[in-house]
Amino acid sequence: MHRTLKFGLVGTVIIGTLAWLAIGGTTESASYYKTVAEIQNLGPQAKDKKLRVGGYVEAGSISRNGDQVEFTLLEEGRKMRVRYTGNEPLPDTFKDGSQALIDGRMGEDVFHATKIAAKCASKYEAKPGESYKGNAASYTKKS
Amino acid sequence: MENIGALALILAFCLAIYSFAASIIGGWKKKAFLIVSGERAVIAVFALITLAVVILLNALVTSDFRYAYVAAHSNRDMPVYYKLSSWWGGQEGSLLLWNFVLICYGLVVVLQNRRKHRQIMPWVVASLMGTQIFFLILNVFPASPFEMLAQGRNIVEVQDGNGLNPLLQYWTMLIHPPILYMGYVGFIVPFAFALGSLITRQPGEAWIHTTRRWAIVTWFFQSTGILLGAGWSYAVLGWGGYWVWDPVENVSFLPWLTSTAFLHSVMMQEKKGMMKVWNIVLVAATFFLCIFGTFMTRSGIVASVHAFATSNIGNYFLVFLTLGIAFTIYMILGRLDYLKSESELESVVSRESSFLFNNLVLLACCFATLWGTLFPVISEAISGERVSVDAPWFNRINIPIGLFLLFLTGVGPLLAWRRASTESIKRNFLLPFLAMLAIMAVLVVLGVQHVYALTTFGLCAFVSWTIGAEFWKGAGSIARKESIGMLPAMVALTHRNTRRYGGYIIHMAIVVMFIGFAGAAFNRDITVEVAEGKSFQLGKYDLKVSKVDMGQNENYVYQNAIIDVSVGGQHFTTLKPERRIYSKSEQPVGAVAIHRRLNEDLYVNFAAISSEAQKPIIQAYVFPLVTWIWAGWWVLFAGSIICLIPSKVKMSYAKTEVLGVAGAHAKVAK
Numbered sequence: 001m002h003r004t005l006k007f008g009l010v011g012t013v014i015i016g017t018l019a020w021l022a023i024g025g026t027t028e029s030a031s032y033y034k035t036v037a038e039i040q041n042l043g044p045q046a047k048d049k050k051l052r053v054g055g056y057v058e059a060g061s062i063s064r065n066g067d068q069v070e071f072t073l074l075e076e077g078r079k080m081r082v083r084y085t086g087n088e089p090l091p092d093t094f095k096d097g098s099q100a101l102i103d104g105r106m107g108e109d110v111f112h113a114t115k116i117a118a119k120c121a122s123k124y125e126a127k128p129g130e131s132y133k134g135n136a137a138s139y140t141k142k143s
Numbered sequence: 144m145e146n147i148g149a150l151a152l153i154l155a156f157c158l159a160i161y162s163f164a165a166s167i168i169g170g171w172k173k174k175a176f177l178i179v180s181g182e183r184a185v186i187a188v189f190a191l192i193t194l195a196v197v198i199l200l201n202a203l204v205t206s207d208f209r210y211a212y213v214a215a216h217s218n219r220d221m222p223v224y225y226k227l228s229s230w231w232g233g234q235e236g237s238l239l240l241w242n243f244v245l246i247c248y249g250l251v252v253v254l255q256n257r258r259k260h261r262q263i264m265p266w267v268v269a270s271l272m273g274t275q276i277f278f279l280i281l282n283v284f285p286a287s288p289f290e291m292l293a294q295g296r297n298i299v300e301v302q303d304g305n306g307l308n309p310l311l312q313y314w315t316m317l318i319h320p321p322i323l324y325m326g327y328v329g330f331i332v333p334f335a336f337a338l339g340s341l342i343t344r345q346p347g348e349a350w351i352h353t354t355r356r357w358a359i360v361t362w363f364f365q366s367t368g369i370l371l372g373a374g375w376s377y378a379v380l381g382w383g384g385y386w387v388w389d390p391v392e393n394v395s396f397l398p399w400l401t402s403t404a405f406l407h408s409v410m411m412q413e414k415k416g417m418m419k420v421w422n423i424v425l426v427a428a429t430f431f432l433c434i435f436g437t438f439m440t441r442s443g444i445v446a447s448v449h450a451f452a453t454s455n456i457g458n459y460f461l462v463f464l465t466l467g468i469a470f471t472i473y474m475i476l477g478r479l480d481y482l483k484s485e486s487e488l489e490s491v492v493s494r495e496s497s498f499l500f501n502n503l504v505l506l507a508c509c510f511a512t513l514w515g516t517l518f519p520v521i522s523e524a525i526s527g528e529r530v531s532v533d534a535p536w537f538n539r540i541n542i543p544i545g546l547f548l549l550f551l552t553g554v555g556p557l558l559a560w561r562r563a564s565t566e567s568i569k570r571n572f573l574l575p576f577l578a579m580l581a582i583m584a585v586l587v588v589l590g591v592q593h594v595y596a597l598t599t600f601g602l603c604a605f606v607s608w609t610i611g612a613e614f615w616k617g618a619g620s621i622a623r624k625e626s627i628g629m630l631p632a633m634v635a636l637t638h639r640n641t642r643r644y645g646g647y648i649i650h651m652a653i654v655v656m657f658i659g660f661a662g663a664a665f666n667r668d669i670t671v672e673v674a675e676g677k678s679f680q681l682g683k684y685d686l687k688v689s690k691v692d693m694g695q696n697e698n699y700v701y702q703n704a705i706i707d708v709s710v711g712g713q714h715f716t717t718l719k720p721e722r723r724i725y726s727k728s729e730q731p732v733g734a735v736a737i738h739r740r741l742n743e744d745l746y747v748n749f750a751a752i753s754s755e756a757q758k759p760i761i762q763a764y765v766f767p768l769v770t771w772i773w774a775g776w777w778v779l780f781a782g783s784i785i786c787l788i789p790s791k792v793k794m795s796y797a798k799t800e801v802l803g804v805a806g807a808h809a810k811v812a813k
Contacts (some may be wrong), residue, residue, distance in 0.1 A: 006491045011503060014547075018507050021540045022514070029536040033519070033529035052531060063754040067670035087668055088382040089750045089762050092310065092732045103533065115533075 031103055036078040039106060046106040053080070053111070057118075059096040073102065073111070084113045094118035145210065148198035149289040155191035155242075156279040158184045163272040170265030170343075178265045182253045185268060188275065189250045196243050199236065199288050203229050209300045211290040212236060218306035220697045220726070224317060225307050231320040232307045234441065234456075235288035240321065241437070242278045244328045249275065252332055260353065266339035267332075274331055277463045285456050309699070309725040309732040315375040323368030323395065327433035329361030330402060334430040337423050341474050344481050351409055351422075356787060362406055363783040365399045370776050381733045381748045383666075383764050385772070388537035393516040394436035400509040401429040404502045411498050414560070416485030420475060421502070423482065427471045432509075434464055439516075490562040497555035501548065508544045512537065546598055549657055552650045553606035556613065575608035599661035603654045610647045610654075638791045648782030656775035662743075662768025670762045672753050681763045684745060685709045686718075691759055699723040699732075704749045704759050708738070720749035720761070741774075743767040 031050035039046045039053065055075035062071040069084040082102060084090065094100060094116060104113035162184035169177030199212070203226050208214045216232040217225075231237040249271045256264055282288065291298045333354035340350040372395065373385035386392060405425040411417045438460035475482070488495050514521070515532050522530040557571045582604040583597050591597055614633055622632035637644040671679045678687035690705045703721040707714065718736035725732060738745040746764040753760055 003488065003490070007488065007496070007499075010491060010500070014500070014503060015507060018511065018540060018544065021543065022511060022536075025536040025539040026518075026532060029532050029539075030530045031533065033531065064751050064760060065753050065755055066672045067760075087670065087762075088384070089670075089733070089748050091380070092730065095731065 036073065036075040036080045039080070039111075040078065050103065050105060051111075052101065052103050054099070054101045055080075057094065057096060057098050057100050062096065070110075073100065080111055081109065082111045082113050083107075084116055086114045086116070088115070090116055091118045144198055144202070145289045145291060148195045149283075149287060151191045151195040151198070152279065152283050152287070152289070155188045155195070155246075156276065156283050158188050158191065159272045159275045159279055162188065163269050163276060166265040166269040166272065170262075170269070178261075178268075181265065181268050181272075182257070185246070185249050185253045185272065188272075189246045192239075192242050192246050195288075196230075196239060199239065200227060200230060203227060206304070207300075208302070208304055209291050209298055210288075211292050212288045214292060214301050214304040216305065216307055218304040221306060221312075222698075225312055228311070228317045229307050231324075232311060235282070235286045235290075237320065238278060238281050238286050239288050240324055241328060242275065242282055244321070244324045245271070245275055245278060245331065248329060248332055252335075256353075260336075260339075260349065262343045263336060263339035263345060263350065266342050267335040270335035270338050271331060273467075277459070281456055281459060285459070306725060309723070309730050310379060312698075312725075313375055313379050315371045315378075319368060319371040319375060322364050322371060326361050326363075326365030326368050327395075327398060327436065329357060329364060330398065330426070330429045330433055332357045332361070333405075334426050337426045338471070338474065341423060341478050341481070344478065348413055348416075351413060355409075358402070358406055358409070359783060359786050362399075362402050363779070365402060366779060367776065369395055369399060370773070374773060377769070378735065378737065381735055381750070382762070383744075383746050383766050383769070385769075388512075388515070388534045390516045391440050393512050393537075394432075394439045397509050397513055398429045398432040398436060400505050400512075401425050401432060404505040404509075405429060407498050408502050411495060415495065417488075417495070419482040419484060420479070423475055425502075427468075427475075431464060431468055431471075434460065434467070438464065492558060492563045492568070494555065494558045494560045494563075497551055497558050501551050501555060504544055504547055504551070508541055508548075511540045511544075515540075542595055545657070545660075546595070546602060549599070549602045549606060549653065552653060553602065553609045556647065556650075557609055571609070571612075575605045575612070578608045579605040593664040596661045596664035599657055603658055603661075606650065606654050610651055613647060614644070637785060638788070641788045641790045642786050645782050645785030645788075648785060649779055650782075652775045652778035652782055654775075655778055656772050659768050659771030659773075659775060662766065662771070665767045666764065668762065668764040670750070670760065672756065672758050672760050674756075674758050679761075679763075682765050683710050684715065684763075684765070686747070686761070686763055688759060688761065697726075699725045701734075702749070702752075704761065706736070706747055706761070708745065716745075718745070718747045720747045722749050722751075739770055741770050744769050 029050070031052045033052050033054075034042075034046075036053060036055060039051065053073065053075070055073040058072040058074045058079065062069065067085070069090060071082055071084075073080045073082050082104075095118075098118045101117040102111070102113045103115040104111055106112075162181045165177045165184065166181035168174065169179075169181055199210075201207075202210050202213050203217050204223060206213065206217065206219050206226070212233060212235050213229070216229040216236065221229075229236065231240045249268075252267060252271065256267070260267075292301060293299060333350070336350040336354045339345075372392070376387075377383055377385040402425075405422065408418050408425060409422055412419055412422050438457065441456060441460070488499070490496065515537055519529045519531045522528060553575065554572070559567060579601040583601040586597055586600055591600075614636065617636045618629055618632035621627070621635050622629055625632070625635075627635070667682055669679065669681045673679055673688050675688055675691055678685055680686070685708065687707045687709070688704050689707050691702065692705065693700070693702045695701065701721050701723045703719045706718045706720070708716050708718060716738050718738060720736040721734040723732045723734060724730070733748055733750070735746060735748045737747075744764075744766040746766055748762040748764075750760045750762050752758065
């Protein structure tokens, strides 16, 4: 066999296998970004896909019992009850009012979350006026 | 002070522009005085940026809360080392760190090469300063660390700052960002030399010889930075994950892949004069992926837990990347004749082709990771729907790639250059292959059924054997010839060709780490709500929550669970996982307790207090072999140091070169 042909063959086999793995995996592990409103409008169809939803954790809604955590997710005035049963502990940044990104599937009336990411609070650049606690005056940055 | 700091940065910016322009004009028109003044300007820029750094650090240590940056990222009660590390706790400061590391490298390059490489140097300085200008623009205009807090027209001071993110108050985070930056910024030096020799059409491989050490050192820093990040994630985030294919982790991994590919394929160019275009592409890709990584963590285009909040500096990066990549492509296309390969591939089973496949696979891994990371953006552009892929997708592709690379690690070094004979393949690989089968058989008998784990352990045995045999054979012949013991013979052998044997040791480090990765197949965990005095079980461990305590110090209040662990009725250890609430940020943070051992870690997290019963919720994990990953770093460290020691025997390459006829005549004339 010609050398170039051999190299081409081996290369194609390697790249082909990887592409096959990649494409096969995409349908399996894809999750769709949706808003709470979109999920509620989808109705029963929402149960077919893995979903990713963002929103805020409603203050005072978190309840932890046994290995389950439940809370309400707020987004643009819509509310959705979420139950978390994953085996990773919730991130420390997950608390009342924090911004959360949730992966999972829609159940009967509760969203079953398998993964929750909460925004790293301190990496927010402090917004003028709200970050310096105990001081009502609003500060602005000046160069 | 703050005005001096801001002024220093502005002056540094102006001088960097001067140095850039002077070097280009000097290099182009062959004006020595311009070239020299361009180099001296680098030294001035170094002094100015250092001054700005000192002023910012002083403000952090003395808690000068007139500075917006200090108020946002530090507070009074933090220990002084965390105050110092607030330097890279936020956007402005970490960009200043970029600038500082870059100019330190620039200074070293100028001082090292003042009398060498006179033709390339102006272009090297221009490349360095071009990048410096870009990062100084960021620090001078949109992200100045010297902004003051003001009320109306007066500069004011707040009582206390917000404090450093509690999650970052951990020892590896003190050194992780600077080390990672040293790794990523450092790759600009090989890139600058490559570009310089491309522009001036330098004969030979001077840029590779000059930057060989740079490449090894910066590669070592990249690896260390990534491992420190993984170690932090493992010990701090509360569930023992050290790698979850988060976008921020991925973008730090991308340039590491291309630089690893570069370190290998560069040998092809040194020894055979092949793959010249490819090496330039790899070194450029590494550099631009470093910039891309910095861009991704700051632009917020892909949601990530670690990313900085969406900021307005993303567009600056896009412009810089576009200009830089366009210029590099233009230069490569314009110099294709100069980059022509000197020899051809001869056989599919040869050292050359093993390098080729190593490169192909590393690049495939890089591409797949990039694709997965950008998938939300790509899918939105194509179908209008934002779709993301998660960790299982990355594992599905990258685990087979990793295993194939591990296999090549064992095979590559034993294949002959040009063409390996069937005879030599049998001789070299029969025993390692049998060792692999033996290990796998033993593990199957012991009840291991996980296919990837089995393959990993088998390949680890295979690779260890081949590497061990290389040392053993080489040392054996020295020991016989010079009648010394095996151990001194191995030292002598390594000293003869430090790059080769140091490289083997780095390969061994990869083996050790892979053993650690494979351990993840046997992780176990449990989450329980458990009252004081009650106990629960995980594997062979009995965990008893004997007491829940509370207390406080100046930085945080804490609540900890004292857990007595026993194995088979015998006391084993006592663990104290903690929950803290930091006083300044009012953020609750868990501090896990880990009992580390070589065979497995016992890892306990105090997750929360339950809402109804008010009992502690404890999560316990067993992580087999994780310690091997961190142990692998020490091997990697040793291997890298050995690579940097000069070889005792000057390396001579099996490369035939036709010497100039004029040179021969000149010799005769003497």
